[in-house]
Amino acid sequence: ALAKxxxxxxxxxxxxxxxxxxxxxxxxxxxxxxxxxxQRADLDAAIDAMRASGVMAADPVALRIESV
Structure with missing residues (x-):
């Protein structure tokens, strides 16, 4: 699942x-x-691919980090 x-x-x-x-x-x-x-658009596309992979138990949550 993590590999996907x-x-x-x-x-x-x-x-x-x-x-x-x-x-x-x-x-x-x-x-x-x-x-x-x-970029947010790339992240959104990756999240859509994660959903389509069939390995997630729930929708992902994305939080923006401004600085670490």
């Missing part, structure tokens, strides 16, 4: 800065992904 998510990001030119999978007791695992700087 990473592929969706990569296919839209989005590089992953860091990724964290939190503890879970179910078959679905929450994952936090921080990307390098990208």
């Amino acid at each position: 998510i990473a592929a969706a990001l990569g296919e839209h030119g989005i590089s992953i800065d860091r990724m964290r999978q939190t503890r879970h007791d179910d078959t679905a695992a929450p994952v936090l992904i921080v990307t390098h700087k990208t």
Whole structure:
């Protein structure tokens, strides 16, 4: 599942800065992904590809980070 998510990001030119999978007791695992700087249109296209992949248990949430 993570490979499909990473592929969706990569296919839209989005590089992953860091990724964290939190503890879970179910078959679905929450994952936090921080990307390098990208355009919103590319992120939206990647999110659509993630939805189409069939591996997500819920819709993703995207939060803009202005600076770290």
